[in-house]
Amino acid sequence: MELVKIYECLCDPTRLRLLNVLAQGPVCVCHFQDVLGEPQVKISKHLAYLRERGLVASERQGNWVIYGLAAKPSRELRANLACLQECAQSIPVFKRDLARLKKIEPLCAWVRAGDPGKAPGQCRCG
Amino acid sequence: MELVKIYECLCDPTRLRLLNVLAQGPVCVCHFQDVLGEPQVKISKHLAYLRERGLVASERQGNWVIYGLAAKPSRELRANLACLQECAQSIPVFKRDLARLKKIEPLCAWVRAGDPGKAPGQCRCG
DNA sequence: AAACCATATTCTCACGAAGGAATATGCTTC
């Protein structure tokens, strides 16, 4: 059942936080590390988990990799992501993450714009 | 996170089917066996799993045990059960289960009524 | 109280998933 696959993706706190952030728009991996405050391996592996199951998609942009929600989600996925967002609104962890995201949002936008010519040698996350 | 506990409950096909059936009202265990066509142990263990995590509650009625959805669900639980129902509408397995449930519904109602005086020695499920 | 029914629990096995440390890959810059 595809529905079960979706719920399997949702039954880990780190993945829920990732999806909550992604609901705001595409984000690059190093920003995830910054926003969630979790180690690189953890972030990377959970993103891979979500990618293999089709919840998110990734695109390389020079040194960075940008993740975004699936382009054309199934009805079930759309419904559940909407439900998650509704629930997340009232849960502190998620609100904190979005607050931190807002602070670095300009950087995210800049990375997303993806003009390699202007890219500096080092990510400005830290 | 309580939200994760909910999703853990939802990431198994058998449990999804149980919850889908329960959305129609309380049901006794032997009827679950009949509707899902799964062995007793399986049903019983998954119901226990859901009960330990507060998604469902059980009540003994003579030889039978009747399960129902949690009386006062959290906002998150309510939202997710609603979402599940919406998704289930278009998925064959769930529709089949509800169809089979309908056939034995009078029996369910009778068990729920719970007049031990009239109870026969044997469940009429099979 | 013995037989019986519906349900629950225990035991064992196999498997997948999460976390961390170490290492590999792909780009980019010098």
Next chain:
DNA sequence: GAAGCATATTCCTTCGTGAGAATATGGTTT
């Protein structure tokens, strides 16, 4: 092409879960 950065993968250990067989429990009937 060597060094450096961001990200991915591998290896290992630990833990929870699902399934089935067998057995236990609690209530009921005779």
